[in-house]
Amino acid sequence: MLRLSPQTLRVLDAFLEAPKEWRYGYDISRDTGLKSGTLYPILMRMAERELLETSWETVEEGKPPRHLYRLTTDGMQFAREHRRSRATGLRRTAFSEAKG
């Protein structure tokens, strides 16, 4: 299973902003504030677990193609479940704090 570090959760959240859209690595990096050294290992792990699908986009002649990323159906489900469970967890914590 994917290790859910705060950085991974940020990446999942970034994908959930527009779940059906293809995203560039640099754009995800800007949205999440993660450096390439942190972001790409997360993307690699997500792709290995088939939570992320990848594609290549050819740009201008002589320039290297760009890699695109999008959540798979499983990835979307996984991200939503974790967002929901986080929200429930937060609500529970807030409730117990209010009670205490």
Added chain:
Amino acid sequence: MSRVRGVAKWLQEGVLRCAPRHCEQWARAMLGELDFIDGDWAALFWALGSVVAVFRHCGRELVRMGFRRREEADMKETAKNVGWVFAGVVVSALLVVCAASLFHLAEYFYPPMKQSIPWPTWLVVFFLPETLFVIGTVRLWRKRKPMAVGVLLAALIFATHFVMHIVSHFNG
């Protein structure tokens, strides 16, 4: 392209060259983004990050690849050395054969040599080649050690053969 961006690109291409096969597409992906990064220093940090990313994800395989390359290099070096030793032995053997052939040729043209004392035989067939072997070994030792070892090996085998031959000759 600025110098900093040039360094970033060079680094990124280096990562692509060194990346293990299953990390290659990721190294290519990070290279593909480089042209779209605003700012040269940001591009350099992106490239440095890609080194970290590839190492974090494929580090174990990279180390294994390094060992494999070193093993392959060692094997090639060993094969080369064995080749040179073999060449040394072959060249030395050829020298002995030439010396013996020359001596037999001389005997053929000058038959009284057969009846004379055996020292010319020893000189031409043993001492002369052995002297050449010693000189060859000394000269080659620094430049081409494996070949020098081959020559020395041949000299020792030949000397042993000669001593055994003399001993059996005089005992007989």
